[in-house]
Amino acid sequence: MGREDEKMKKSADSKGRKTAQVLSSTIIYNGPVFGIRRDEVIEPSGVRATREVITHPGSVVVLPVLPDGRIVLIRQYRYAARQYLWELVAGRIDAGETPKVAAARELIEETGFRAKRFRVFLDVFPTPGFLEERMFILLAEDLTAGEAEPEEDEKIISRAYNRKQLEEMIRGGKLRDAKSIAGILYYFRYLSPPDRRRR
Secondary structure, three states, X not given: OOHHHHXXXXXXXXXXXXXXXEXXXXXXXXOOOOEEEEEEEEOOOOOEEEEEEEEOOOEEEEEEEOOXXXXXXXXXXXXXXXXXXXEOEEEEOOOOOOHHHHHHHHHHHHHOOEEEEEEEEEEEOOOOOOEOOOEEEEEEEEEEOOOOOOOOOOOOEEEEEOHHHXXXXXXXXXXXXXXXXXXXXXXXXXXXXXXXXXX
């Protein structure tokens, strides 16, 4: 370890903090989907800064796997992207919900499927530079088909794809949603049954 590294480590250790010290906090905007807050902080490294963050209650992403191994995706118009996107089922966690409860609700709303088993397999921060959102990606198994119950502003279609199709969609740029790409590739690499990993 070099002298500069030792100096930085000693400085961080001497502060004794693992999180930032908030000196002041101002709510700039508070809407139904997210908020914006401006904080004056001293970070654990000792840096004093102004940080503007988007507040968010957290979200779930659901990777539904059918008995034959196909994965269910949905397609909807995303105004911020100005285009239709294929993606995994996803949505905000409502007040009082656990990730599994939120995942079950979103799965029914967007696809009509019910799942007997949910398991969180990724817990990530999608954009930690300015967004507080914590995202839980869950595997949904033992599915039963049913009627979708989309919200009024949602026009959604769903379709199931096998591994080869999904890999081609990712490679060819047809699947562009980051959370979906991360969840699908993680599932293929670490969670899918061995006999399906090369299909």
